[in-house]
Amino acid sequence: MIYLRLFYEFAKVGLFAVGGGLATVPFLQDLSKRTGWFSTNQLADMIAVSECTPGPIGVNMATYTGYTVGGPLGSVAATLGLVFPSLVVILIVAKILAAFRDNKYVNSAFYGLRPASTGLIAAACLGVAKIALFDTGEQEFLANMFSNIRWNAVILALILWFLMNPGMFGKIGENKVLKKIGGLHPIIFLAAAAVVGIVFQFGG
Numbered sequence: 001m002i003y004l005r006l007f008y009e010f011a012k013v014g015l016f017a018v019g020g021g022l023a024t025v026p027f028l029q030d031l032s033k034r035t036g037w038f039s040t041n042q043l044a045d046m047i048a049v050s051e052c053t054p055g056p057i058g059v060n061m062a063t064y065t066g067y068t069v070g071g072p073l074g075s076v077a078a079t080l081g082l083v084f085p086s087l088v089v090i091l092i093v094a095k096i097l098a099a100f101r102d103n104k105y106v107n108s109a110f111y112g113l114r115p116a117s118t119g120l121i122a123a124a125c126l127g128v129a130k131i132a133l134f135d136t137g138e139q140e141f142l143a144n145m146f147s148n149i150r151w152n153a154v155i156l157a158l159i160l161w162f163l164m165n166p167g168m169f170g171k172i173g174e175n176k177v178l179k180k181i182g183g184l185h186p187i188i189f190l191a192a193a194a195v196v197g198i199v200f201q202f203g204g
Contacts, residue, residue, distance in 0.1 A: 002070045007081035009035065010062045015085035017058060018117045024058035025124030037065050044131040052190050058082050133157065156196060160189055 009031055017024040025047065032038055038046075038061075046064055050057040059082060066078030133153050166173035166182045173179070 003073055003077040006066050006070060006074055006078040007084075010058075010066075010078045010081035011085055013058060013062075014082040015089075018113055018120065021056045021058070021121075022124040023117055023120040024056075024061070025127060026120055028058070028061055029127055037069050040127075040131055044128060047128055052187065152200060156193060160193060164189060 013024055013027040013031065017027050025043070028043055029040065032040060032043060043061065046061050047057055050060040059079060062078040062082040063075045066075035068074075070077065133150050134148050162169065163178070163181050164186070166175070166178035173182075
């Protein structure tokens with residue numbers, strides 16, 4: 001039964017997470033609360049791993065969760081559950097979209113989905129930021145938000161943001177060195193952040 005449960009739970013995530021990738025995070029957070037299969041910190045770690053490795057967050061999280069809950073077969077069941085709805089929907093859409101592409105109701109539906117997926121991604125970003133930048137639990141977040149800021153993580157995030165987007169800072173961004181740094185591949189910034197985290201022991 002655990003394999004069916006894994007398939008069912010991740011199928012719901014795959015069906016409703018419009019926007020892919022980060023849009024799955026709010027659904028995964030809800031799944032964590034309801035099942036206890038993984039913690040929010042494990043989810044944050046998996047997001048970090050997913051950004052460094054091939055594969056979207058949802059698929060990586062499904063494979064990881066399935067394996068920890070039900071072993072190799074569990075990982076297969078959870079991963080298939082996540083991708084199955086998308087596969088079916090894509091096949092259906094590819095079949096009928098050409099015929100209804102100019103239909104005003106279809107266009108309106110797609111237009112309405114855009115802000116919904118934007119909201120899901122924004123919620124995911126806020127959830128990840130809360131875990132990464134604040135040393136506080138779910139219940140105490142608002143009450144102790146400012147007294148539990150992880151300043152080292154905030155400073156690292158701001159430095160990385162500045163180095164990756166120097167053009168946003170006017171004349172400072174015109175510096176040739178900063179321009180070259182801003183043009184580096186994102187994996188270099190991820191590797192640098194990992195080294196900084198190890199050296200300064202951000203996790204503990």
